[in-house]
Amino acid sequence: MKKVRDNFLFRMWLMLSALIVLALVGFIIGYIVLNGMKSISLDFLLSHPKGIPLGAEGGILPAIVGSLLLTLIACASASVLALATAVYVSFYCQSRQLETVVHVIVQCMAGVPSIVVGLFGYTFLVAKLNLGRSLLSAGLTLGVMIFPFIEVRAEKSLREFNRAILQSSYALGVSKVYTLLKLVLPQCKADIVAAVTLAGGFAMGAAAPIILTGAVIFAPIPRSLSSPVMALPFHLYILTGEGISLEKAYATALVLMVLIFAINIVSIALTFRRKEVGR
Amino acid sequence: MNILELISLKAYYGNKQVLHGIDMVIRKNAITAVIGPSGCGKSTLLLTLNRMLEECGGRAEGEIIFDGKDFFAYPKEEVRKRIGIVFQKPTPFPLSIYRNLTYAPIYYGVRDKKRLKQIVESKLKVAGLYEEVQSDLHQSALQLSGGQQQRLCIARALTVEPEILLLDEPCSALDIKNTANIEQMLLRLARDYTIVIVTHNLAQAKRISDYTAFLLDGELVEYDETAKIFSRPEDQRTREYIEGIYG
Numbered sequence: 001m002k003k004v005r006d007n008f009l010f011r012m013w014l015m016l017s018a019l020i021v022l023a024l025v026g027f028i029i030g031y032i033v034l035n036g037m038k039s040i041s042l043d044f045l046l047s048h049p050k051g052i053p054l055g056a057e058g059g060i061l062p063a064i065v066g067s068l069l070l071t072l073i074a075c076a077s078a079s080v081l082a083l084a085t086a087v088y089v090s091f092y093c094q095s096r097q098l099e100t101v102v103h104v105i106v107q108c109m110a111g112v113p114s115i116v117v118g119l120f121g122y123t124f125l126v127a128k129l130n131l132g133r134s135l136l137s138a139g140l141t142l143g144v145m146i147f148p149f150i151e152v153r154a155e156k157s158l159r160e161f162n163r164a165i166l167q168s169s170y171a172l173g174v175s176k177v178y179t180l181l182k183l184v185l186p187q188c189k190a191d192i193v194a195a196v197t198l199a200g201g202f203a204m205g206a207a208a209p210i211i212l213t214g215a216v217i218f219a220p221i222p223r224s225l226s227s228p229v230m231a232l233p234f235h236l237y238i239l240t241g242e243g244i245s246l247e248k249a250y251a252t253a254l255v256l257m258v259l260i261f262a263i264n265i266v267s268i269a270l271t272f273r274r275k276e277v278g279r
Numbered sequence: 280m281n282i283l284e285l286i287s288l289k290a291y292y293g294n295k296q297v298l299h300g301i302d303m304v305i306r307k308n309a310i311t312a313v314i315g316p317s318g319c320g321k322s323t324l325l326l327t328l329n330r331m332l333e334e335c336g337g338r339a340e341g342e343i344i345f346d347g348k349d350f351f352a353y354p355k356e357e358v359r360k361r362i363g364i365v366f367q368k369p370t371p372f373p374l375s376i377y378r379n380l381t382y383a384p385i386y387y388g389v390r391d392k393k394r395l396k397q398i399v400e401s402k403l404k405v406a407g408l409y410e411e412v413q414s415d416l417h418q419s420a421l422q423l424s425g426g427q428q429q430r431l432c433i434a435r436a437l438t439v440e441p442e443i444l445l446l447d448e449p450c451s452a453l454d455i456k457n458t459a460n461i462e463q464m465l466l467r468l469a470r471d472y473t474i475v476i477v478t479h480n481l482a483q484a485k486r487i488s489d490y491t492a493f494l495l496d497g498e499l500v501e502y503d504e505t506a507k508i509f510s511r512p513e514d515q516r517t518r519e520y521i522e523g524i525y526g
Contacts, residue, residue, distance in 0.1 A: 167366070168366065168372070171359055172435070
C-alpha cells in the first residue's frame with residue numbers, strides 16, 4: 001500500500017513541477033507576445049528611435065543591429081579562445097595538475113556574476129587598454145562571459161571522440177595536428193557550432209556586461225569597432241527603468257526573445273543533425 | 280634475412296613490468312605468430328614495435344635493430360609509417376571508405392587525384408574488399424560489416440606502404456568466413472610484407488605462420504619454426520599451452 005502511495009506522490013510531484021514550469025514559460029511568452037505585438041510594425045523594426053524622451057517613438061533598428069554585432073564579436077572572440085583551451089586540455093596537456101587548474105579557472109569564470117564581468121571589461125578594456133566604450137569593448141566583455149560555456153561543451157565533445165580511432169590515426173605516423181584538423185574537428189564541428197550559437201543567445205540577452213563597456217541610450221548603427229552601440233537588452237532596461245514607454249518595451253522584449261529563440265533553434269537543429277549523421 | 284632484432288627488450292606501464300627482456304628476430308617476408316595466454320604481453324610487444332606504447336602510457340627499454348639501425352633513433356612517425364599496426368577491434372575512421380584510404384597518403388603529400396584513386400583501388404583489392412564495395416566507395420565506412428571494417432583497416436594500414444604489418448588479434452571479433460578471408464589475404468601479403476600477428480587462435484597460427492613465438496608472463500618461452508613448435512616443442516610450458524592445459 002505504501003509503495004502505491006509513494007508512487008502516486010512521486011508522479012504528482014513530477015507532473016505538478018512540469019505543469020508549473022510550462023505554465024510559467026507559457027505565461028511569460030504569451031504575455032510578451034500579446035503586449036508586444038501591438039507595437040510591432042515594419043516601421044518599428046526598421047527605423048531609429050525618436051521622440052522625447054528618446055525611444056518614446058520610432059523604432060529599434062540600431063539596437064537590433066548592435067545586438068547582432070555584439071553577439072558576433074562575442075562568439076568569434078570566445079570561440080577561438082575556448083576551442084584552443086579545449087584542444088590543449090584534451091589533446092596536449094600532459095600534466096594532471098595543469099588540467100585541474102585550467103578546469104578550476106574555467107569553472108570560476110562561469111561563476112562570476114555578469115555585472116562583475118562588466119566591471120572587469122570597463123577597467124581592463126575600456127580604461128586600461130584605452131579601447132573606450134565601444135562595440136569592441138562590449139563584444140569582448142560578452143566574449144569573456146560566454147567563454148567558459150563554450151569551453152566546457154567543446155571539451156566534452158572533443159573528449160567523447162573515440163580514443164581507439166585516434167590511436168589508429170597516430171599509428172599511421174600521422175601528426176596530431178593533421179588528426180585534429182581532418183578527423184576530430186570535422187566530427188565535433190556540429191557540437192561546437194551548436195555550443196557557440198547557444199552561448200551567442202546567452203550573450204545577446206545579457207545587459208549587465210555591456211552597460212559600462214559600450215551600450216548607450218542612443219547611437220546610430222555603428223560604423224566601426226570603436227563606435228558605441230545600442231543593444232536590445234540595454235534599450236529594454238532604459239525604456240522600462242526610465243518609464244519611457246512600456247509599449248515599446250514589450251515590443252523590444254518580443255524582438256529580443258524572437259532573436260534568441262531563432263538562435264536556439266539553429267543550435268538545436270545543428271545538434272540534431274549531428275546525431276542523424278552519427279547514426 | 281632479419282628485418283627486426285629485439286635484444287633484451289623490456290616494457291613497463293608505470294612501475295609494472297610487462298615484458299621481461301625479449302630476445303628475438305623477425306624475419307623478412309615471413310609471417311610470425313605470437314601466441315600466449317591473455318595478459319602475457321603479446322599486445323604490448325606489438326605496441327612497442329611501432330612506438331605506440333608511449334601513446335598508451337607505457338615505456339620501453341632495451342635494444343631493437345630495425346633495418347640495420349637503432350630502432351629508437353628513428354623519429355617515431357617514421358617508425359609508424361614503416362611498421363603499420365592493425366588493432367583487435369576494427370577502427371574505421373568516421374569518413375567514407377575512399378577517404379579512409381586517402382587519409383594517410385594525403386598527409387604524406389600525395390595530391391594527384393588519379394594516383395590517390397589508384398592507391399585506394401589497389402589496396403582494396405589486396406585486402407580482398409574491392410569487389411564488395413566498388414559500387415559505392417563514398418559510403419560511410421561505418422556502414423560496413425565487422426569483417427569488412429577490419430579488412431578496410433588492413434587496407435588503410437597498407438596505404439602508407441609499410442615494410443612490416445603488425446596485427447593484434449585481427450580476427451578475434453569475426454566469424455569463420457571473415458577469418459578465412461583475412462587469413463587468405465595475409466598469406467598473399469606475406470610475399471611483399473613482413474607480418475607479425477598476435478593470435479589466441481592456435482589453429483590460426485598453425486595455418487598461416489612460418490614462425491611462432493610463445494610468450495608467457497612477459498617472457499619469450501620458445502621461438503621457432505611453426506611446424507616445430509606445434510610438433511615437438513622443447514619447453515614443457517609450450518607443450519602444455521599447445522595441448523590446451525592452460526591459457
